[in-house]
Amino acid sequence: MSGPTRAEYCVIACAEAWRGxxxxxxxxxxxxxxxxxxxxxxxxxxxxxxxxGEALLVRPDGTPEGWLPYREHLAWVTGGRRHVMMGASxxxxxxxxxxxxxxxxxxxRRQLLGVRGAPVxxxxxxxxxxxxxxxxxxxxxxxxxxxxxxxxxxxxxxxxRIPRVVSDLGVFDFATTDHSMRLASLHPGxxxxxxxxxxxxxxxxxxxxxxxxxxxxxxxxxxxEVVDPAGARAREVGA
Amino acid sequence: MRDKTMSADEAVSRLSSGMTLGIGGWGSRRxxxxxxxxxxxxxxxxxTVVSYGGPDVGMLAAAGRIRRLVTxxxxxxxxxxxxxxxxxxxxxxxxxxxxxxxxxxxGLRAAANRLPFLPVRAGFGSDVMRxxxxxxxxxxxxxxxxxxxxxxxxxxxxxxVHVNRADRSGNGQYLGPDPYFDDLFCAAADTAYVSCERxxxxxxxxxxxxxxxxxxxxxxxxxxVETPNGAHFxxxxxxxxxxxxxxxxxxxxxxxxxxxxxxxxxxxxxQAAVREGT
Numbered sequence: 001m002s003g004p005t006r007a008e009y010c011v012i013a014c015a016e017a018w019r020g021x022x023x024x025x026x027x028x029x030x031x032x033x034x035x036x037x038x039x040x041x042x043x044x045x046x047x048x049x050x051x052x053g054e055a056l057l058v059r060p061d062g063t064p065e066g067w068l069p070y071r072e073h074l075a076w077v078t079g080g081r082r083h084v085m086m087g088a089s090x091x092x093x094x095x096x097x098x099x100x101x102x103x104x105x106x107x108x109r110r111q112l113l114g115v116r117g118a119p120v121x122x123x124x125x126x127x128x129x130x131x132x133x134x135x136x137x138x139x140x141x142x143x144x145x146x147x148x149x150x151x152x153x154x155x156x157x158x159x160x161r162i163p164r165v166v167s168d169l170g171v172f173d174f175a176t177t178d179h180s181m182r183l184a185s186l187h188p189g190x191x192x193x194x195x196x197x198x199x200x201x202x203x204x205x206x207x208x209x210x211x212x213x214x215x216x217x218x219x220x221x222x223x224x225e226v227v228d229p230a231g232a233r234a235r236e237v238g239a
Numbered sequence: 240m241r242d243k244t245m246s247a248d249e250a251v252s253r254l255s256s257g258m259t260l261g262i263g264g265w266g267s268r269r270x271x272x273x274x275x276x277x278x279x280x281x282x283x284x285x286x287t288v289v290s291y292g293g294p295d296v297g298m299l300a301a302a303g304r305i306r307r308l309v310t311x312x313x314x315x316x317x318x319x320x321x322x323x324x325x326x327x328x329x330x331x332x333x334x335x336x337x338x339x340x341x342x343x344x345x346g347l348r349a350a351a352n353r354l355p356f357l358p359v360r361a362g363f364g365s366d367v368m369r370x371x372x373x374x375x376x377x378x379x380x381x382x383x384x385x386x387x388x389x390x391x392x393x394x395x396x397x398x399x400v401h402v403n404r405a406d407r408s409g410n411g412q413y414l415g416p417d418p419y420f421d422d423l424f425c426a427a428a429d430t431a432y433v434s435c436e437r438x439x440x441x442x443x444x445x446x447x448x449x450x451x452x453x454x455x456x457x458x459x460x461x462x463x464v465e466t467p468n469g470a471h472f473x474x475x476x477x478x479x480x481x482x483x484x485x486x487x488x489x490x491x492x493x494x495x496x497x498x499x500x501x502x503x504x505x506x507x508x509x510q511a512a513v514r515e516g517t
Contacts (some may be wrong), residue, residue, distance in 0.1 A: 069417040070265055070291075074341045078360060101328070105370050111328035112320065114292075114312035120341035120361035147363035157364060158385075180433065199409035 002214050006168060007032065007237040009187040011223055012215045013166045015040040017128045020085055023047040025076060027084040031236045035132045038227045041221060078119065080159055082125040090143040091129060093180045093193060093201045096201040097148030105145050118147035126161045132236050134167035136200040151179035168237045169195050172214055176204050185212040240408040245462045247506060250432040254397055259287040261428050263421035264473065267293040267315040267481055271401035271434045273469035273506050275299065289393055291343065293473060294489060300327035301494040308333055312339040315486055322490050337370055347420055348392035350427035358387035379422065398428035401470045402455060403478055404444060405435040409460025410453055412444050415476035418454050425459035433472040434464040436478050460477030468510055485513060
């Protein structure tokens with residue numbers, strides 16, 4: 001078997017977000033987080049609940065084990081037994097996330113999706129982020145509209161937690177004294193300089209940054225033969 | 240039981256400019272598009288539209304019928320960004336009340352329960368509070384003392400929804416996997432117009448699905464409109480999926496051309512134009 005690709009390191013890094021979560025709903029937005037959630041369920045997080053992205057709770061093979069229409073999903077968020085991995089058009093050093101619009105909200109330069117469920121997600125259940133193309137356009141000093149709430153704005157929010165941010169360059173967390181973003185691991189082949197150059201704010205970089213962990217042979221087999229045999233992951237993150 | 244059947248144009252004729260209008264479905268899924276097309280044929284404008292938005296919002300925005308939109312997002316699902324909605328927002332064509340998806344649901348529930356508001360743990364820290372300065376908060380009267388956003392009831396003058404089957408008195412049935420929020424829209428509105436793929440006898444309703452598929456109750460319904468393929472081009476599972484090719488045409492055709500090509504005539508003309516195009 002050939003060595004892991006960048007996309008496969010990203011899958012592992014996303015999967016790791018759900019490690020130790022127990023019997024909670026994994027809500028991945030985007031392809032690589034979806035592969036990661038299924039991989040986690042098939043390996044080290046067997047109690048995870050998965051959705052088909054529509055109205056069903058499913059096992060990793062897609063067969064239903066429950067019903068989860070949008071109204072129940074929104075209610076489930078507030079119950080907290082869920083860990084979502086959302087996307088971000090912009091994200092800042094404290095984890096404030098924007099998917100609503102670019103520019104002034106009153107008259108946006110680029111209208112995007114809207115706030116969606118980001119405000120309720122971030123105040124009720126752990127919210128991680130997946131960013132397939134790490135750049136200064138995404139990792140910004142200040143987001144134009146706060147949809148997902150970051151640590152500096154979450155004072156008193158008892159259930160607020162952002163476990164990790166995964167990009168195509170590395171994994172980031174908020175394990176600093178002021179809960180600002182820190183480089184937690186680098187995907188193999190990526191340098192600290194590359195990450196700094198692609199990040200629009202001052203990032204905390206520890207003296208020793210570990211590499212993102214290697215997938216095991218069994219994990220690679222599951223990704224390649226069971227979860228994503230068509231290789232769709234390479235379209236989201238190239239080599 | 241009263242016979243509430245009527246045509247799409249008759250339903251639209253009961254609406255008027257300046258109304259607050261709720262539109263059911265979600266994104267580009269089970270949208271009452273035939274009723275929206277009816278609205279586009281009418282002169283009705285100056286609307287406050289309440290919607291988990293899809294092409295219903297895109298079309299009404301492109302046609303300049305919206306004064307204010309209440310939403311958490313507008314999307315075509317397989318095409319993430321709704322191009323006509325985007326263009327309208329970027330030229331400042333209407334006012335926006337942007338709220339979180341869950342706040343939207345709580346607002347519907349408040350209206351359906353005749354409550355002025357419901358508390359929800361959402362909004363604080365986000366710019367939803369900045370762009371909606373009218374939002375109020377409420378503090379728990381119990382020991383926890385926590386403060387919540389008091390989501391105002393989303394009471395509407397009229398709701399438009401589309402379901403798979405209905406009887407003549409307004410009992411509406413969904414046969415797909417997700418009810419979306421259509422029953423809540425009907426209960427949260429003073430009047431509600433339910434379009435359906437097919438009107439069936441009441442006794443037939445439980446032949447295609449179990450009793451729990453009977454989503455919309457007749458006491459919340461003003462009019463029933465039989466309009467086959469009426470959610471086109473959005474999905475109406477299991478009767479049909481989203482017409483992806485047509486949706487792409489919609490998303491890539493300049494609005495005046497789309498309007499001229501498909502919306503110049505009545506619903507039958509629209510359906511015929513769709514058939515000719517495919």
